[in-house]
Amino acid sequence: MKSEHIMNFLKDGSFSMPYYLIQFRKELSVSDMDLIVLAYLENLGDHFLFNPEEIQSRLNMTQMEIMMSISNLTDKHLITVESIKNEKGVMEEYISLEDFYRKVTSLLVERWKKEEEKGEEIQAGNVYEAIEKEFGRPLSPMEYEIIKAWLDSGTDEDMIMEALKEATFNGVANLRYIDKIIYDWSKKGYKSVEEVRRHNARWKEEKSKQQEQKEVEKPKEIFDFDWFDDDNSE
Known part of the structure; x- marks a missing residue:
């Protein structure tokens, strides 16, 4: 059976050809005739x-072609x-x-894994x-x-990118500094960018409060004017 016969069956509208059946035809190792029969059977259900x-x-x-397929x-x-005995006892x-x-x-599943691995490789390339x-x-x-x-x-790619941002913000462009940041986060148990940002937000808030407290506790300057100094009199 030639490939154009497949098109004729599809045009006829007797049954639909599942996309995944065409997609995995090579992996399934089916001939044109087997493909047509399998597609027809698939339209009948999973057990019939x-x-x-x-x-x-x-x-x-x-x-003969049907039985061969x-x-x-x-x-x-x-x-x-499989042979099953019906209600009348007939097989x-x-x-x-x-x-x-x-x-x-x-x-x-195998294809999804490959696509996922390919995506990870592309993302890793973006890090470099x-x-x-x-x-x-x-x-x-x-x-x-x-x-x-x-x-x-x-180490998550997003964490590396976040460490890169922090290093750039601090004006340091070397991997040793970034490595130190990543190590510090790992030591503190941070596993996501969200955790890092929450920590930084809390640190900035605490630092701001400490600065405000210092301003409050700072002694006020008292203007010491010597009223008895002749130089101050007109």
Whole structure:
């Protein structure tokens, strides 16, 4: 079965082709014919009575093609065919897509993990670029290793950026100073930028109160005028 047949089935509107089925076709290792049959079965539900004649009429395929495709999908552990005795005691064959959904779920999780790792790599790259921009020069190999050590140890990228801001605010552009800030925060148990900012806000508030208290306690200057000094008389 050629690929254009897939388009014809979709145009016919007999069933819909799930996007994830096309997306993971390569990983599922299914042929055009198997893809059509699997898509049709997926539209029937996750567990249903196997009716080769109905599938044959709906997909315009021979019974041999249908049975061959069912065999292929079973061998690839995408579907299972099980015999169940009905109320009349007659054995009937049912198809279950449980293995198919389990496989697709596994592929989706794997793809999400890769995208997440890729996003982390991009974000980490932004950390290097941000530090270079603030320093106004390229980083040395040693500096790259220091930053990498922060990331490998689990230091959050946002914490590194916050430490960079604090170092820049204090007019210090070197990694030793930033490393000291990060170490100090780690020692105090700060695990997020929010915790750091709350601490800084409290510190500034306490410092402001102490300054106000000093102003209150500061002795007032008394103007000492010597009324008996002749130089002060006109």
